[in-house]
Amino acid sequence: MREAILDAAERVFADEGEAGLSIRRIADEIDYSPAAIYKYFGSKDELVDILKEAFFGRILQSVHNIVDKSEPFPVRARHCLAGYVCKALEKPHHYAAAFAGESITDRSPEKLAEMADSNRVKAFAVLTGIVTEGIETGHFRPDLPPSDTAKSVWASLHGLAMMFAHFEAFPDLLTMPSGMSRDAFIDFHADLVIRSLERAPGRADTPGRG
Amino acid sequence: MREAILDAAERVFADEGEAGLSIRRIADEIDYSPAAIYKYFGSKDELVDILKEAFFGRILQSVHNIVDKSEPFPVRARHCLAGYVCKALEKPHHYAAAFAGESITDRSPEKLAEMADSNRVKAFAVLTGIVTEGIETGHFRPDLPPSDTAKSVWASLHGLAMMFAHFEAFPDLLTMPSGMSRDAFIDFHADLVIRSLERAPGRADTPGRG
């Protein structure tokens, strides 16, 4: 039952975004009354939070898989950053909504703890790991503060994901077509981000054009 | 009258975000009936769009002021990127809402044209200008595709702004305090972004720590 509700919600959410997702809509979808849902979930927010958390679980999983591959560091790092954005954009509504929630002004200890083991933060932890590894192995500049650098990297990836989430065809929307596919643009962006960290980034190949 | 409505809306919007902004709330604020507002604005969306557009107008203005200063290119570029984020974060609700609107799937010519001279896109154009100038003056790598690079830069800035908008105390929230103030972190981020574009970025000073 709980599954059926979450499935229906997931379906509607993916198709029509958080705006199109209403308790009554879900109730229709599973042929129950709206009130029935409250026997299984305390509120709409709780239900939606579960969807978001599950979605970020899949992002986390995906990034983890990449990071665990036995490839040389530079390609692993690249794939990891690009992978975060790619996976995020498999469900743009989910990704945008996962951040569009309330401004976190609540700094109570329990909220902070709850946040600390959210999949969102775990995914960020993977990024931190990559940055740290890059610094320790000498690929990245040794004077970078790892934690802050990871946050900066995360912000850059987040920004691209949000751009795509809000402007369906982001890179082509504002000016003339760039000739880059979506994936190519993500690679391009990831390359620029990594280049900003590299100790000796002046390699001759143009970044990520393939 | 129109002014009074917009003022009240602006006030509520800034304080409580788009969620707390309702027609009835505005009506209360100005001691009119909800229906009265529809004599001056076609819909809530239209009203809110005006607020967003005005807000981005202020961002545009701010970035323009910086870009027009007669400072050496590197500091102008830095100030410009950091300025975008700073100005955006003067009204975090505005900034987040300006992008959180509907996913733009509508590619009709008139919508596209309307979008083309939105202040949002004009602000982006300023960034494009900076990037182009950097490439032409030899500060940035000559093989960068200007338009795509500008979009990547924009995405990175956008991401940081969104992070701050959603997590009030972003850089300190997830791990231990970084010791950087908000402004310092923004500078740090802007420096990394610029560094990713520089032709010979290996200067010895640590980026933006001040």
Added chain:
DNA sequence: TCATTTTGTGAACACCGTTCACTTTGATGT
């Protein structure tokens, strides 16, 4: 079979954006 607990419902509440027939207001023309 009876009692109890779980599961589902219908109606309601308070809120939302929006519309529409209506009254009030104020200015204009004579």
Added chain:
DNA sequence: ACATCAAAGTGAACGGTGTTCACAAAATGA
């Protein structure tokens, strides 16, 4: 000063939302 007419403003309603609560139905256990 009076009539006229458009503009400004309103109250009530419609359909939508999340949520609650007293109640009915069904399943469970003895």
